[in-house]
Amino acid sequence: MKIAGLTPFTTIDYPDHLAAVLFCRGCPWRCGYCHNRSLLEEEGAGDLCWEKVLAFLDSRRGLLDAVVFSGGEPTLQPSLKQAVQSVREKGFLVGLHTAGAFPERLKELLPFLDWVGMDLKAPFPEYERVTGVSGSGEAARQSALLIRESGVAHQFRTTLAPMLLTGGRIESMRRMVEVEWGSDFREQQISHL
Numbered sequence: 538m539k540i541a542g543l544t545p546f547t548t549i550d551y552p553d554h555l556a557a558v559l560f561c562r563g564c565p566w567r568c569g570y571c572h573n574r575s576l577l578e579e580e581g582a583g584d585l586c587w588e589k590v591l592a593f594l595d596s597r598r599g600l601l602d603a604v605v606f607s608g609g610e611p612t613l614q615p616s617l618k619q620a621v622q623s624v625r626e627k628g629f630l631v632g633l634h635t636a637g638a639f640p641e642r643l644k645e646l647l648p649f650l651d652w653v654g655m656d657l658k659a660p661f662p663e664y665e666r667v668t669g670v671s672g673s674g675e676a677a678r679q680s681a682l683l684i685r686e687s688g689v690a691h692q693f694r695t696t697l698a699p700m701l702l703t704g705g706r707i708e709s710m711r712r713m714v715e716v717e718w719g720s721d722f723r724e725q726q727i728s729h730l
Contacts, residue, residue, distance in 0.1 A: 538620045539563065540585040541576050541609070543593065546601070551632040551652055552692065554602040559590060561611040565638050566668035568658060570698050576609035587620070594627055603630035603651070612639040612646065621649045637680025638673065644683050653684050653691040659701060660709055666700070685718055694723040 539562035544550070550558050563579035564571075571577065594604065604624045611617055612635055621631050630651040635643060637655055647653075657677065658667040664674030684691050693714045701707045707724070714722040 538587045538590070538614060538616050539579065539581075540587065540590055541581055541583070543585060543590065545593070545597070547605075550605045550607070550634070550654075551603040551630070552690075554630060555600070556603040556605050556630075556632065557594070557597060557601055558605045558607050561606055561608040561614050561617070563613040564608060564610040564636075565613065566610070566636060566658075566670050566673060568667050568669075570696060572696075573607075573609060579613070591623065591627075594624065594629065598628060601629065603632055605632035605634060605654075607634040610636055610638050612642040617642070618646055618649065621646060625649060635680065637677040637684075640676055640679035640683055643680050647683060647687040647689055650689050653687075653689055655681060655684055655691065655693050657681070657693050657695045657710055657714070660706055660713075663700075663706070667698070681718075685720065692721045692723060693718075697724050 540559050541562045542560040544558040547556050547558055550556050560576055562576055562581055562584060564577050606617065611633060624631050631649065632652040633650050634654045636658065658664055661674040661678045664677055665671055695701065695710060711722050714720050
């Protein structure tokens with residue numbers, strides 16, 4: 538696992554649970570408003586050794602409820618499934634923050650997850666405009682469908698980039714998630730651009 542950072546305690550990254558967050562390195566998309574830009578590349582200095590992460594988690598048994606894999610895009614990591622299983626074996630709930638870039642890997646992970654927070658970037662036909670990557674909207678659409686059908690607790694959320702505030706985009710996304718899908722939707726305002 539390529540872990541670039543760790544938040545030892547959070548009350549906001551896994552709803553209604555005390556959690557730690559592991560920030561995985563690498564992301565195939567290049568969203569202009571990315572707030573974790575330092576995690577985009579798959580290699581970087583100062584990454585945490587997986588054994589040290591596990592030792593930290595051992596020291597937090599009974600104090601934390603959950604561990605959230607975030608990023609970057611955690612599903613880019615080939616060893617994520619094994620890491621998730623290791624964390625579950627320690628007795629923690631496991632959450633995932635994803636943008637849905639790799640639906641096939643997400644499909645393999647879902648049976649081992651307790652909660653998923655998926656970042657929706659735009660209406661699916663407009664994803665390439667945000668991510669800079671052809672086919673990203675279809676990957677995200679497939680991932681969203683997998684999450685909805687999985688039975689795993691989840692939340693769809695978005696960052697209120699200026700593009701979403703025009704042309705009825707945010708209203709369309711909210712309607713899709715809340716009305717058509719019957720899921721929870723959360724918006725987060727960008728604090729910088």
